[in-house]
Amino acid sequence: MSKNYTVVAINGSPHEGMGNTSQMLAMLKDGLEPQGLELEEIFLSRHRIEFCTGCATCMEKPACWIQDDYGAVAKKAQEADAVILASPVYVRHVTARMKNFLDRSVGYGHRPRGAWKPGLALSVSAGWGETTVADYLAMHLRMFGAFAVGQFTAIAVGPGEFLGREAVAARALDLARDLAVAVKEGRRYPATDRDLDFWHFMSDLTKTYREFMKADYEHWQKLGLYDSFEAYVGQSRTQVPASAEMRAAWIKCLMESHKKAAAAPEAPTAAPPPPLTVQEMVAAMPQAFKPAVAGNLTATYQFEISGPENFTAHIIIANGQATHHDGPAAKADVIVRAPADVWRAVMLGEVDGAQALMRGKYRAEGNMSYLLKLKPMFT
Numbered sequence: 001m002s003k004n005y006t007v008v009a010i011n012g013s014p015h016e017g018m019g020n021t022s023q024m025l026a027m028l029k030d031g032l033e034p035q036g037l038e039l040e041e042i043f044l045s046r047h048r049i050e051f052c053t054g055c056a057t058c059m060e061k062p063a064c065w066i067q068d069d070y071g072a073v074a075k076k077a078q079e080a081d082a083v084i085l086a087s088p089v090y091v092r093h094v095t096a097r098m099k100n101f102l103d104r105s106v107g108y109g110h111r112p113r114g115a116w117k118p119g120l121a122l123s124v125s126a127g128w129g130e131t132t133v134a135d136y137l138a139m140h141l142r143m144f145g146a147f148a149v150g151q152f153t154a155i156a157v158g159p160g161e162f163l164g165r166e167a168v169a170a171r172a173l174d175l176a177r178d179l180a181v182a183v184k185e186g187r188r189y190p191a192t193d194r195d196l197d198f199w200h201f202m203s204d205l206t207k208t209y210r211e212f213m214k215a216d217y218e219h220w221q222k223l224g225l226y227d228s229f230e231a232y233v234g235q236s237r238t239q240v241p242a243s244a245e246m247r248a249a250w251i252k253c254l255m256e257s258h259k260k261a262a263a264a265p266e267a268p269t270a271a272p273p274p275p276l277t278v279q280e281m282v283a284a285m286p287q288a289f290k291p292a293v294a295g296n297l298t299a300t301y302q303f304e305i306s307g308p309e310n311f312t313a314h315i316i317i318a319n320g321q322a323t324h325h326d327g328p329a330a331k332a333d334v335i336v337r338a339p340a341d342v343w344r345a346v347m348l349g350e351v352d353g354a355q356a357l358m359r360g361k362y363r364a365e366g367n368m369s370y371l372l373k374l375k376p377m378f379t
Helices: 019-035 072-079 096-104 108-109 130-144 165-185 191-207 214-223 227-234 244-263 278-283 342-347 354-357 368-377
Strands: 005-011 037-043 082-088 117-125 146-155 299-306 313-317 319-328 334-339 361-367
Touching: 005 019, 005 072, 005 165, 019 037, 019 082, 019 117, 019 146, 019 165, 037 072, 037 146, 037 165, 037 342, 037 361, 072 096, 072 130, 082 130, 082 165, 096 130, 108 130, 108 191, 108 214, 117 165, 130 146, 130 191, 146 165, 191 214, 191 227, 244 368, 278 299, 278 313, 299 342, 299 368, 334 342, 334 368, 342 354, 354 368, 361 368
Parallel strands: 005 037, 005 082, 082 117, 117 146, 299 334
Antiparallel strands: 299 313, 313 319, 334 361
16 A cells, blocks of 8 residues: 655645635645645634744743644644645735744744655745745745755736746646655755755854753754754765875876966867777777877876676877777786776766766776876877
8 A cells, every 4th residue: 555645735825725825736736646645735824823922932942832723733744744835925025924933933943853854935926026935935944844845936916817827837747746756755855055054053052052942952962963964964975085196196187288278279179980889999099199198108008898898908108109909918007997888988078087986986096197197198
């Protein structure tokens, strides 16, 4: 039996059902239901939610003391598989109901969830402010443990009078698909500078005023969010082996390349059609050799190709010439060990050779400065 997923949309518009905000949510619903996601629209206008008093009790204790409908609405947003914050533009901002709902959510804003889920920000205006409001709503999705899969905006004056209605409906289907994929596959989008800004500010604030913001401080401590930004976003930095030799060789090649280009700019030459196999391409390298770039270099490059093609060959550069030889070299200055598909992509310029090496797509040993000179020497 397939799992049923729930998407909760908090609608700040007073125009229940007939308003453009509701119509846009209906477009999303049409795209979500075939994907097995049920959208529940919550109209803030139907609920009694008092104004935030700014007493900061929610920072000291787990919940707000005001007895009204806020807690039930917020609980649904917290427990849903995905959440949508939706509001039309009123005087360049969200509606008063939406602003009040977010004001009351300050406790959640100070206490990030231990996990993330996808969400959307939705806004519509007569043509002034919907993108700004969508940005604002997207930023505050984190109050409910959500990140923005996208922002759904439109221009419309009267009910249903969308500018480019077909485009708006198509955008709704695209976002619904993205949201469904994110929910079902547990996707997490890359962290952004906004996440980093929030972590820096809020971790410092709650730690500095921990005697007053007791509930916030204990929450951060319990989840280990003070430990690092990675702990907050739930993502780890990719560890790439650093090579001081590689970097120094790369910078040297850059400087030499700029110097040669300034002294005698080389006219572009037409490249011959690429051979069909990697072995043919390696064998054809002498035909694409550029002696002026090689200068007085003397070096031997050995290629050990594996996979669908399995062969070893080497190129000898000496006296302004390049020659191809089958089999291993007596002594190689650089040895490249690469899968055939990877080295083919490198030779055709489809991927950057240095980047592919750093990402572990292939291996190389020997003089790294010679390796970085390989590409410029051949057309």
